[in-house]
Amino acid sequence: MAQLGFSAPETEGNARQIALHGRLTIAHVQHIAADLAALSPAGQHLTIDLGALTRIDTAGALLVHRLMQRWQAAGIDVTLAGESADALRLITEVGRLDAPMTLRQRPRSYVVARLERIGKATISAVADAGSFLAFVGQTMIVLVNTLIGRRKFRFNAFIHQCEQIGVNALGIVGLLLFLVGIVVAQQGAVQLRQFGAEIFTVNLIGRATTRELGILLTAIMVAGRSASAFAAQIGSMKLHQEVDAMETIGMSPAEALVIPRVLAMALMLTLIGFFGTFMALLGGGLFVWVSLDMPPITYVQRLQEVIPMSDFVIGTVKAPAFGIVIATMGCYQGFQVHGNAEAVGTRTTRAVVEIDFCRHRSRCVFRRLLLGAGL
Template structure:
């Protein structure tokens, strides 16, 4: 049966004495520690002559109690005396938490750190872009090094595998545009212009933009997670060791796949959105399905199609670069993979929206409004 540490209070001889007996070990001192914390009254002496064993935790409990009561310790064995002395030497009066700097000091310091980190990030991005350009240059000089199978595989993952979700999303977006547009145009008796609204908005803006956002969330995050995991498991370093360029084997096929598939996916999304608009128009506006589709050819200028096709490969390039760059920055631990994957998606979507706004102004200046 386990023996527990215990104490006894003796108030004879003109003073109070706490006599502690039993093993003062981490496994036996739990009850005694709780009782000493709840102890009320004053003690002049602590007698350890009845303590059979002691470890650092036991010495710390005794030392804390003696300090609270301002009592002297007596009857301690040589081992107990040594441990009590070591515990006393290790005591520190430092704050558990460091003092927070004043606002006038903390804010400029944090701003400076953010600016420096931003500068380092710019340098890393420029270096990555330079490595990508150099990698394409190497492939142009040595076409035999191009990894065709890797490109085909990425074309399948980026394009073919995403047809279902992009088609469903685009169909629903077309329904929403047509339904909401008709609800507003009905106030002016101009429901027929729902065709113009649906056709131009999907071909010029939403078809490509929503596709880019979907590709960023689906393929961009996959790029970052795959490459990041390979960095974490040192597969990228192993590739360099055996003479395989990670840029040529991992990054360039993904970039090419995104750039090549985005125009096709954007056009596909626009067509499906128009079909969704035609579907809801036949149900709610009494516009025949085939009439809606044939009317699209008359009311949508051809340059709206070219605007979407021109923006698509740029968006694909941004999505692929963001995913691959963040994946190559992974280091340290598995948490970094999730963090970089999130940053890849956020960066890609942010840059796509910024570029879309730039393209809107640019094409407006060209008269393609």
């Protein structure tokens, strides 16, 4: 017996019958597909006998379904006969899934494609901005309720975050700012030596580090170190459904995860910013002592003379503002993790990248406020 075949249609009045036999599988359907397609619909009823089939797979089920579909489209009633339960279930499932697929049309031109990408990016940016503002609003509500005592302040979590953010970062922040102080002093001395004004190297070191470089570089280091950690930690909790479990038992994720990190970041960034500024001044003092033969006591006296209180105030005010932005963005990106572990890496990267933009905008705002106050 052949692997697959069918009998010629038998006609009884207005009824016709086709009997398939053998193995109706993907390896054999091509032998009869053309012959079945060549049959012209005729009569009022068609019966497809599957009783002699020894095997049928998805390709065979699709062939039977398409044959039935073509004859039914011609107005002929089609029924199956002798089919097994498995064959009937397979043909039914293939028929259910046999639907046209809408393919995305290619853009008509490069300009249309670019405009489409710009539009999608704009919509995504607006949606992200709205989601972030909603997260900030929710965080502020929980923070106010915590400060006035309506919500529990998790002191142990706060102390733990202070240790992770501040104490464990002292080494890298101190080393970086110490080297930056040396570099600023060296570059400033080289340029000022051309005009015989090396003494003003102290002015450059003092004002640059206390007003901008000290807190700015500290914030960059903390953002790369702690904000990424916030996003990864909360993102992992999202993937393991720990955040959903907290909500199920009535615990607020903002209260337990966000508030301790925001408060700890605001406090510790102020402290380690001051520490980083001190290390930068120390590095600059070491350079001017070795290279310019300026005694340390003279260096300290010059710093007292050239650094106005406004520079110290500006640096101190920006520190907690940067800390709130860094912690909020890191936590927000962690809560946006969905899907798989790849999303954790993506959101961790975005936490650091978007912090740079937010920090720049906050610097502009605070600078305008301070200038308006006469500082």
